[in-house]
Amino acid sequence: MPCSLRNKHVIPTIDDLDKYFGIKGSKILLRIDINSPIDPKTGDILDDSRIRAHSATVRELVERGAAVVVMSHQGRPGDSDFVSLDKHARLLEKHTGLQVRFIDDVIGPAAREAIKSLQPGDILLLDNTRLVSEEIIEATPEKHAESIFVTRLAPLFNYYVNDAFATAHRSQPSIVGFPVKLPSAAGRVMEKELTALSKLYNPEERPRVFVLGGGKVHDTIRILEHLHNNGAVDRILATGLVAELFMVAKGINIGEANLRVLEAKGLLSLLPRARRLLLRGLPLETPVDFRTLVDDHVEVETIGNIKGVIKDIGPQTVKMYTEIMKEARLIVMRGPAGVIEDPRFREGSRELVRAAVESNAYVIVGGGHLNSIIAELGLAGRPNLHVSTGGGALLLFLAGEDLPGLTALAKSAEKFFPQLIG
Numbered sequence: 001m002p003c004s005l006r007n008k009h010v011i012p013t014i015d016d017l018d019k020y021f022g023i024k025g026s027k028i029l030l031r032i033d034i035n036s037p038i039d040p041k042t043g044d045i046l047d048d049s050r051i052r053a054h055s056a057t058v059r060e061l062v063e064r065g066a067a068v069v070v071m072s073h074q075g076r077p078g079d080s081d082f083v084s085l086d087k088h089a090r091l092l093e094k095h096t097g098l099q100v101r102f103i104d105d106v107i108g109p110a111a112r113e114a115i116k117s118l119q120p121g122d123i124l125l126l127d128n129t130r131l132v133s134e135e136i137i138e139a140t141p142e143k144h145a146e147s148i149f150v151t152r153l154a155p156l157f158n159y160y161v162n163d164a165f166a167t168a169h170r171s172q173p174s175i176v177g178f179p180v181k182l183p184s185a186a187g188r189v190m191e192k193e194l195t196a197l198s199k200l201y202n203p204e205e206r207p208r209v210f211v212l213g214g215g216k217v218h219d220t221i222r223i224l225e226h227l228h229n230n231g232a233v234d235r236i237l238a239t240g241l242v243a244e245l246f247m248v249a250k251g252i253n254i255g256e257a258n259l260r261v262l263e264a265k266g267l268l269s270l271l272p273r274a275r276r277l278l279l280r281g282l283p284l285e286t287p288v289d290f291r292t293l294v295d296d297h298v299e300v301e302t303i304g305n306i307k308g309v310i311k312d313i314g315p316q317t318v319k320m321y322t323e324i325m326k327e328a329r330l331i332v333m334r335g336p337a338g339v340i341e342d343p344r345f346r347e348g349s350r351e352l353v354r355a356a357v358e359s360n361a362y363v364i365v366g367g368g369h370l371n372s373i374i375a376e377l378g379l380a381g382r383p384n385l386h387v388s389t390g391g392g393a394l395l396l397f398l399a400g401e402d403l404p405g406l407t408a409l410a411k412s413a414e415k416f417f418p419q420l421i422g
């Protein structure tokens with residue numbers, strides 16, 4: 001049964017792939033998103049929620065008789081979390097209960113030879129897709145279909161399955177190139193996200209409050225511009241580095257040390273866009289106090305008197321944001337409130353997530369880092385909570401944007417699944 005994309009397009013599922021083409025004995029290229037929080041000191045994976053989520057799709061394809069080659073990115077070149085996927089392979093093995101072979105290659109001769117020798121029931125995890133320089137280029141599906149990445153791998157497979165909802169907003173080769181060449185379908189994580197979010201994406205569900213934090217401020221500014229242009233949000237509660245940028249945009253003194261943090265991350269260049277959004281009436285709240293680090297000990301400091309390095313929001317901000325969330329019908333959260341890799345700075349995120357789930361709203365939580373807070377609080381099964389594997393992708397989808405990865409699957413269906421196109 002295909003899933004629908006905003007009641008406009010049709011996207012085939014694994015059932016459709018089996019029904020119209022047959023999976024038994026085939027070789028499938030499966031794109032998942034197991035981009036996970038990494039401990040900067042040890043390189044260990046801090047949260048395996050995404051790996052656990054995608055394991056069901058891997059297992060199902062094997063049970064249906066396919067040989068499965070799995071690919072994902074991890075981090076971005078130059079960042080501390082840009083690592084090889086060898087540790088991800090061990091966790092994929094643990095959560096699938098099946099043997100997973102890892103190869104430290106993506107499109108080279110070693111990877112291609114390993115793919116050719118696979119038998120039905122085998123699972124091979126390729127290395128970090130972003131080791132291939134083409135993978136960080138945003139371009140059209142047609143252009144990526146002619147990339148070295150796609151032209152080297154596509155001929156080795158019968159089908160492509162995209163399970164990476166969390167990367168669907170990236171028009172990169174491993175996301176949009178293969179559906180041009182191969183019969184393609186959504187994996188079970190992708191299918192579940194689309195079903196839940198399309199149901200939830202009801203513009204009448206008001207007031208809608210977005211709690212946005214974390215460190216991907218470039219992404220968040222773009223998302224805020226879409227949300228504001230589409231009138232898709234009633235209130236934004238800013239935390240993390242997002243909050244710090246908007247405080248500077250509002251003319252609030254965040255202290256020299258924190259200004260330097262924003263500058264070092266190249267975020268001050270976003271000030272004009274932040275100011276333009278505020279000028280156009282963006283309904284964005286910023287924190288009134290923070291947990292800061294002052295000579296290596298933790299302080300609570302209020303705005304107007306910030307001396308230390310901001311690491312988390314403070315108790316007054318938690319209280320203020322909690323009151324606002326009590327009025328919401330839909331709450332969307334992405335990006336932690338603080339540097340949650342450090343246990344001293346998880347409190348703000350824990351308190352906000354708990355307050356959201358205990359409010360009367362339906363809550364959608366996205367992003368790798370916040371998912372680890374949900375797991376820690378044991379909230380995953382709550383009826384009013386959808387834990388999305390997506391971060392930026394989730395927000396752009398809810399803001400009404402067409403995600404390239406989804407559009408590519410829908411377009412591929414028109415070519416390979418005429419039976420589904422009414």
Ligand SMILES: Nc1ncnc2c1ncn2[C@@H]1O[C@H](COP(=O)(O)OP(=O)(O)OP(=O)(O)O)[C@@H](O)[C@H]1O
Nearest residue numbers: 214215216240335337338339367368369370391392
């Ligand atoms: N005040 C702060 N100062 C510096 N870094 C911060 C601060 N608050 C949060 N962060 C950092 O934000 C990062 C997470 O941001 P990110 O936008 O990736 O969130 P996410 O929920 O993982 O979203 P996605 O899954 O899309 O990556 C963490 O590494 C955390 O240390």
Ligand SMILES: O=C(O)[C@H](O)COP(=O)(O)O
Nearest residue numbers: 033035075166167391392
């Ligand atoms: O964590 C995410 O949001 C996705 O894995 C996408 O990662 P990216 O922002 O590095 O493309």
